[in-house]
Amino acid sequence: MNNTQDKKKPEEIHNLHYYIDHIRYDMTNLIKWLVLAVLTGLSVGFISSLFARVLKFVTNYRTEHFWVFFLLPVSGLIIVFLYQKFGQEDGGTNQVLSTIRSQDDVPFRSAPLIFVSTILTHFAGGSAGREGAAIQLGGSIGNQLGSWFHLDEEDRHVMVMCGMSAAFSAVFGTPMAAAVFSMEVVSVGIMYYAALVPCVIASIIASKFAAGFGINPESFHVVNIPELTIETGLKMVLVAIACAAISIIFCMALQGVSKLYAKFLKNPYIRIVAASAIIIVITLFLRTSDYMGAGNSLIELAVENGQARPLDFFWKLVLTALTMRAGFRGGEIVPSFCIGATFGCIMGHLIGLSPSICAAAGMAALFCGVTNCPITSILIAFELFGFRGASYYLIAVSISYAVSGYYGLYKDQTIVYSKYKAKYINRHTRF
Structure with missing residues (x-):
């Protein structure tokens, strides 16, 4: 009886060490991603909020001065020149999505390029959105942060998704949707749950940062909602x-x-x-x-x-x-x-x-x-x-x-x- 108990003790100690090691690893990993998510949320939140503010300013200016619309060809020529000179390999949002599944990088120069080009497009009245630009902006910054912190390839993919969520959240003010979007859009039918914690944290922080920066979240009042029959x-x-x-x-x-x-x-x-x-x-x-x-x-x-x-x-x-x-x-x-x-x-x-x-x-x-x-x-x-x-x-x-x-x-x-x-x-x- 005593011999059996003596044999069980080393096994129990081994199991205890096993669980402690796993808990330590999980907590270390959690703390790492919390820190990275906060940094991403703050940095991307700031840049995206600035982007949204400038976008709002040029839109208001164009609305009050219709003649600006006739500068559309000039804005277009500047955009083409910028991409011919600095961004010939820039693939837009598609490049950001492919980066998450491959060894490719999102060039950091994509961030200033998309920032300036989107502002020029909206300033002159082109029919375009802003979330696509925000996704590229956030993905580029997230990838660069991953590079600066010497993260491995898999972790840098998560940083790209983290940046995408933060930018989407800051610009549009929908943190729940923003957190999920970057995990869902890459591969339809599966979700990249490894990015859940950093995407959620970065999305919330970027949203709050944008609100403090004066970027009001979008919301609409739906009227006359009938009973479902x-x-x-x-x-x-x-x-x-x-x-x-x-x-x-x-x-x-x-x-x-x-x-x-x-x-x-x-x-x-x-x-x-x-x-x-x-x-x-x-x-x-x-x-x-x-x-x-x-x-x-x-x-x-x-x-x-x-x-x-x-x-x-x-x-x-x-x-x-x-x-x-x-x-x-x-x-x-x-x-x-x-x-x-x-x-x-x-x-x-x-x-x-x-x-x-x-x-x-x-x-x-x-x-x-x-x-x-x-x-x-x-x-x-x-x-x-x-x-x-x-x-x-x-x-x-x-x-x-x-x-x-x-x-x-x-x-x-x-x-x-x-x-x-x-x-x-x-x-x-x-x-």
Whole structure:
């Protein structure tokens, strides 16, 4: 009996040491990522907040001085020159996504390039967003911080995601969605949970930093939310299917315009001047400046007032494709919000469902269709619109995800698992 107990004691001591070592490792790793996340949140939060402030300033200036719009070709030429001179290997958001899965780096010069180029695009009235730029900004800074701290390749990938989340959160004010987006967007069907703690911490810190910097988080008041019934639920399914179709058309339009530019306007300088001229002519023909920039005013009208012109979504889609594929910078995410909100609003009027709730749900559904990020889309809806229409947002996002196929904004995004069955497919999005 005593011999048996004596044999058990060394084994118990060994197990105790084993658990202590693992706890020590886990705590050390946690502290490491907490420190890195705080540093990333503060540094990216500061740069992104500055970016948002400058963006707001130039947008307000352009709104008050319409003549600035005629400087669009000049802004375009400056952007092309900068990228020809300093960023020929810059792949935009696609490069950031591919970095997380490969040994490639995000060049640190991408940060100042995208900062200046996006400001120039918005200053002159190009139809572009800001989250795409923020993702590149944050990814570049996160990668550089990882390099400065001599982190290994896997940890630097986490730092890139951490920077992406922080920048998205600071610029748009949706920390929950921002924390998840960088983990979800890279490989559809799996989540990079190793980055959960740093992405959450960096996202929250960047959001708070931005708020202290005077960057107010986006939010919209949805009105006339009906009770969920079989009838209203089926109507929302129709809205979601239609938004999924528009998301496919948007992705195809971006690709189609790219091919047309490549075929007929091979010189990047001529291309951006010609595109600027087309954008100016269309805008003057439409006699409105509503489609310039990100389109926030259209989103607000659609969601809070239930108002949108029948072709708002169409013109925003066309002008965004012409702008972004010509060489201007900024991103397609907020324009996709605008397209979804205005189209959803019109659908609401057509089918007899609250245009406000349809605009909000359409915004989330179309974002899901172009990014293939359903969890992020749901969280964005909750953070922007609140939880009162939660059932409608869930229906819209889930249906849009299923119906939008394998199209997407980012050609380096990988669809790891099928949308339709539990099957490993590992393919790139149709771009």
